[in-house]
Each structure stands twice: as structure tokens, then as C-alpha cells.
Amino acid sequence: MLLATTLVPLQAVAFGLVALGAPVVVLTRDPLRQALVNGVYGISLVCLFVVLEAPDPALSMLVVSGIGYPLVILAAIARVRGHERRKREKER
Amino acid sequence: MAVLGPALLGLGALFSWAIAGLPAFGDYRGPYGLVLNRVVVPLRHTTNVVMGTTFDVRGVDTMGEEFILYAAVIGVTLLLRDETRSRQAERRTRRLPSDAVRLLGVLMVGGGLLVGLWLMAFGYVTPGGGFQGGVLASGAILLLYVVGSHRDYRPFRDAHALDPLESLGAGGYVVVGLAALASGTAFLTNLFGLGTTGTLLSSGSIAVLNWASAIAVSCAMLLLFAEFLETYVVPLEPEDTAS
Amino acid sequence: MSYLPYAVAAWICLVGIAGVATSKNLIHLAVCLTVTQSSSYVLLLSVGYVMHGVAPIFLGTKLGTPAVDPVVQALALTDIVVSVAVIGLILALALDAHRLSGTVDPDSLADISG
Numbered sequence: 001m002l003l004a005t006t007l008v009p010l011q012a013v014a015f016g017l018v019a020l021g022a023p024v025v026v027l028t029r030d031p032l033r034q035a036l037v038n039g040v041y042g043i044s045l046v047c048l049f050v051v052l053e054a055p056d057p058a059l060s061m062l063v064v065s066g067i068g069y070p071l072v073i074l075a076a077i078a079r080v081r082g083h084e085r086r087k088r089e090k091e092r
Numbered sequence: 093m094a095v096l097g098p099a100l101l102g103l104g105a106l107f108s109w110a111i112a113g114l115p116a117f118g119d120y121r122g123p124y125g126l127v128l129n130r131v132v133v134p135l136r137h138t139t140n141v142v143m144g145t146t147f148d149v150r151g152v153d154t155m156g157e158e159f160i161l162y163a164a165v166i167g168v169t170l171l172l173r174d175e176t177r178s179r180q181a182e183r184r185t186r187r188l189p190s191d192a193v194r195l196l197g198v199l200m201v202g203g204g205l206l207v208g209l210w211l212m213a214f215g216y217v218t219p220g221g222g223f224q225g226g227v228l229a230s231g232a233i234l235l236l237y238v239v240g241s242h243r244d245y246r247p248f249r250d251a252h253a254l255d256p257l258e259s260l261g262a263g264g265y266v267v268v269g270l271a272a273l274a275s276g277t278a279f280l281t282n283l284f285g286l287g288t289t290g291t292l293l294s295s296g297s298i299a300v301l302n303w304a305s306a307i308a309v310s311c312a313m314l315l316l317f318a319e320f321l322e323t324y325v326v327p328l329e330p331e332d333t334a335s
Numbered sequence: 336m337s338y339l340p341y342a343v344a345a346w347i348c349l350v351g352i353a354g355v356a357t358s359k360n361l362i363h364l365a366v367c368l369t370v371t372q373s374s375s376y377v378l379l380l381s382v383g384y385v386m387h388g389v390a391p392i393f394l395g396t397k398l399g400t401p402a403v404d405p406v407v408q409a410l411a412l413t414d415i416v417v418s419v420a421v422i423g424l425i426l427a428l429a430l431d432a433h434r435l436s437g438t439v440d441p442d443s444l445a446d447i448s449g
Contacts, residue, residue: 006118006337006386015343018377022347022370026354031362038366045373052380053390053403055219056142057411059211061376063224067231068313068419069369075320076362076426080433087437096356100349107345117337118386125383125404132405133393141391141402145409157413164420171427219392223416290394309416316423 014048035073039065137286138216138295146221147301151280155269158262158305161312165258168319197239204232212306216295222306230313237321249318254311261308268300340381347374361429361439365422372418376411383407 007015021041028034042065049058115121132144146154212225237245248254269280277283284296292299351371358364383404389396391405433439 006116007339012339015340015377019343019346022350022373025370026350026367029360029363031360031366034363034366038369041370041373045376048377049380052384053388054380054408054411055390055392056140056221056224057376057380057408057415059219059221059224060412060415063227063231064415064419067227067234069366069422071231071234071317072320072423072426073362073366075317076365076430079320079430080362080439083433093357096353100353103352104345104349107348111338111341111345114338114341114382117340117381118384120383120385120388120404122404124406125385125402128405129391129402130399133398139392139394141393141405142408142412145405146412150406150409153409153413157416160417160420164423167424168427171424171431218394219390221412223412320423320426 011051014044014051017044018048031073031077035070035077038073039070042066042069133289136282136295136298137289138298139290140216140218140220142219143216143221143302144295144298147216147298147305148280148282148295151269151301154301154305155265155280158265158308161309162258162262165312165315165319168316172319194239197235201232201235201239204235205229208232208310212303213292215302215306216298217290217292222302222304223309226306226309227313230310230317233314234317248314251315251318254315254318258308258311258315261304261306261311264304265301265308268297268304272297340384341378344374344378344381347371347377359440359442361432361441362426364441365425365429368425369418369422372414372421376414379407379411379414 018041021037021044025034025037025041028037042061045065046058046062049055049061120126128145128149129141132141132149133139136144136148138144138148208225208227208229208231210225211220211228212222215221215225233248234245236248272281272283273279275283280297282296282298284300286296287293348371351367351374354367354370355364358367383406385401385403388401388403391402391408393402396402429439432444436444438444
């Protein structure tokens with residue numbers, strides 16, 4: 001089964017970057033760092049969508065992975081830390 | 093872990109079997125894409141065929157998507173109701189430590205809002221659309237919270253103003269569809285006059301639905317972030333002055 | 336014959352599922368779920384690609400030039416919106432679980448009752 005004969009090199013590189021980015025996002029265990037790595041993975045997905053001639057999904061992914069995901073993830077992390085800090089102050 | 097390995101291998105085998113049956117990359121066989129690319133521009137006078145598909149040919153799907161966002165906002169509001177929410181939030185001000193970052197942020201608020209509005213307005217002419225523009229515009233408004241103080245951001249957090257607007261967007265979508273039903277044709281038929289292709293005055297009800305979804309999405313995003321950010325502001329006073 | 340795009344989509348899905356299953360933090364779990372969902376976007380757009388096709392935007396392009404499939408792009412758009420809603424709800428549930436039990440570790444959440 002030939003794997004990549006009808007792909008333009010640009011498309012092969014874009015697919016390769018996305019395939020490389022996904023395990024990196026999963027292997028980053030700290031949620032705060034993972035939010036940043038997820039943003040970079042989102043940008044690589046945007047490049048892939050542009051190379052696949054899909055401007056509307058590319059714009060959506062750009063906006064969502066640049067604004068949507070970091071805001072909810074960072075807000076959730078901050079709230080978890082705020083709760084834990086309040087609990088520790090209450091115990092003291 | 094012992095169960096996960098074989099399960100993933102089995103799933104991988106199923107995927108390989110499925111992929112072997114697909115046509116090769118680039119060998120597009122289905123008729124719908126080719127038909128739509130030829131037919132949508134003359135029929136609906138919109139040059140962005142993807143938007144024409146989203147809001148006209150498959151308009152019911154997008155109505156469902158609007159209501160998914162709507163339900164998500166309701167769910168998040170119900171889940172994050174916290175009984176210890178304090179009213180101290182209004183009195184606190186936070187300043188970013190670096191002036192250069194604040195200047196850049198202030199410039200980006202205006203720039204982001206303009207680009208978001210442009211994406212919303214020209215959604216059916218060039219790539220873009222209500223959803224993309226809506227999230228970008230709401231992101232630019234939320235940048236006010238990061239760059240300015242909580243007081244600057246407070247008017248955009250008011251649920252009493254945002255809730256009716258969001259319902260206007262989601263409900264407006266249904267009303268346009270029902271208007272088509274009331275005039276004797278099918279639900280969500282494109283009833284309004286189709287203008288000149290390639291200008292802002294074109295594509296009939298696609299333009300109206302585009303704006304309805306833009307309003308609904310931007311208000312939904314603002315509400316979502318307001319719910320998540322609400323109690324964050326309150327208890328972190330000692331650490332924040334140190335940063 | 337070329338199957339690399341579909342193989343990449345399957346790989347991303349498996350990696351995401353492995354991340355969800357071995358996660359020790361609910362927020363990390365939510366982000367791994369978005370990685371899994373991104374595999375569906377890659378698959379959809381790869382299926383709709385037409386060799387040497389242009390984007391399906393006809394402002395300035397002559398009608399009749401072969402363009403890629405617009406239906407799967409509309410589906411991918413809806414998919415991205417749905418993933419935002421899903422991650423919002425999952426993080427709200429994670430915060431609720433943290434408030435009730437004091438931990439974001441999914442393995443120790445089994446002890447919540449009532």
C-alpha cells in the first residue's frame with residue numbers, strides 16, 4: 001500500500017506536522033503548559049486546512065484555538081487554583 | 093493500562109480496514125460537491141459556496157449548531173452557580189505590569205473588533221462568516237478584561253443585556269425559517285430578493301441568517317467567558333499585586 | 336494510491352483516546368478530547384479534497400474551475416463549533432467535581448456519592 005505518492009510535498013509536510021503535534025499535546029501533563037502547546041497544535045491544523053484549500057474551516061480553527069480554547073482552559077485552571085488556595089487558607 | 097493497549101490495537105486494525113476501502117486522496121467521486129460548486133452561485137448569488145451550503149442548502153444543521161451553543165451556555169451557567177460569589181469584584185482593579193503589553197493589547201482590541209465585524213459582514217462574499225467573526229469580536233471585547241481593569245469590562249458581563257441578544261440571534265434564525273413556512277414554501281427557503289453576486293446586498297436570507305448567527309455566537313461566547321471568569325476575579329488579591 | 340491523510344487522522348484519534356484514558360487531571364482530559372475531535376476535521380477535509388482543486392470561493396475565479404467539496408467544509412465548520420460547546424461543558428463539570436470533592440483526578444472521583 002503506497003503511502004504518499006499523490007501528495008504534493010507541502011501537503012505531506014503539513015500532515016506530518018499535525019501528526020507530530022498530537023502526541024506532544026497529549027504528553028504534556030501540566031494543564032497550563034498544555035494550553036499553550038494546544039494553541040501551537042491549533043496553528044499547525046490551520047496550516048493544514050489552508051493547504052487543503054479550506055479557508056472557512058481554517059478561519060474557524062484559528063479563532064477557536066487562539067481565543068476560545070485558551071480562555072476557557074485558563075479560566076478553569078485559575079478557578080481550580082483559587083479554590084485550592086481558599087481551602088488551604090481556611091485550614092490554617 | 094493492560095486493557096488499553098489491546099483495545100487501541102483493535103481500534104487501529106478497524107481503522108486500517110476502513111481506510112483500505114476509501115478512494116485515494118484527491119480522487120473525489122461523490123456528486124454533491126461537484127453539483128453544488130456549479131449550482132449555488134447562479135441560484136443563490138453568493139460567491140462563498142461554503143456559506144451558501146451552511147446557511148441555505150444545509151440550513152437546518154446550522155440551526156441545530158446554534159442551539160448546541162445555546163444549550164452549552166445554559167449548562168455552564170447552571171453548573172457554575174457558586175454560592176460563595178462575593179460582590180467584591182466591582183471594587184478591585186488590576187493593572188498589567190508592562191506598559192508595552194498594555195499598548196499592544198489596546199491596539200488589538202480595536203483591530204480585532206474591526207476584523208471580526210468585517211468577517212461577519214462579508215461572510216457570504218469572501219471566506220469568513222458569522223461564527224468566525226463572532227468569536228473574534230467577542231475575543232477582542234474580552235481583551236478589555238486583560239488590558240484594562242475589571243471596571244472597563246463590566247458592561248460586557250451584564251447577563252441581563254446579553255441574554256436577550258443571544259436569544260435574538262438564535263430565535264431570529266428560527267423566525268426566518270418560519271416566515272418561509274408561513275408563506276407557503278418549505279422551512280428555511282430563501283425568500284428574500286437575491287441581489288447582485290459579489291456585493292454585500294446579495295444572497296437573500298443567507299445574509300440575514302449570517303447576522304443572526306453572528307449575534308448569537310458572539311453573545312454566547314461573552315456569556316460563556318463571563319461565567320467562567322466570574323469568581324476568578326474575587327479571591328486572588330494578595331498574589332495579583334505581587335505579579 | 337495515497338492513504339497518508341487518512342492514516343494521520345486515525346493516528347490522531349488513537350493518540351487522543353490514549354490521552355483521555357491515561358489522564359490524571361480533568362483539564363488535561365478535556366484538551367486530549369479536543370485532540371481526538373480534531374482527527375474528525377482532518378478526515379472530513381481529506382475526503383473532500385479534489386486533486387488540483389481550488390477553494391470553493393468564486394469571487395474572481397471563473398465558474399467551472401474544479402473546486403474542492405464545500406459540503407465537508409460546512410460539516411467541519413459545524414464540528415468545530417460543537418467542540419467548543421463540548422469543552423466548555425466538560426470544564427464546567429470538572430470545576431463542579433472539584434468543588435464537591437476537592438480533587439481534579441478522575442481516578443479518585445469514584446468516591447463521590449449523592
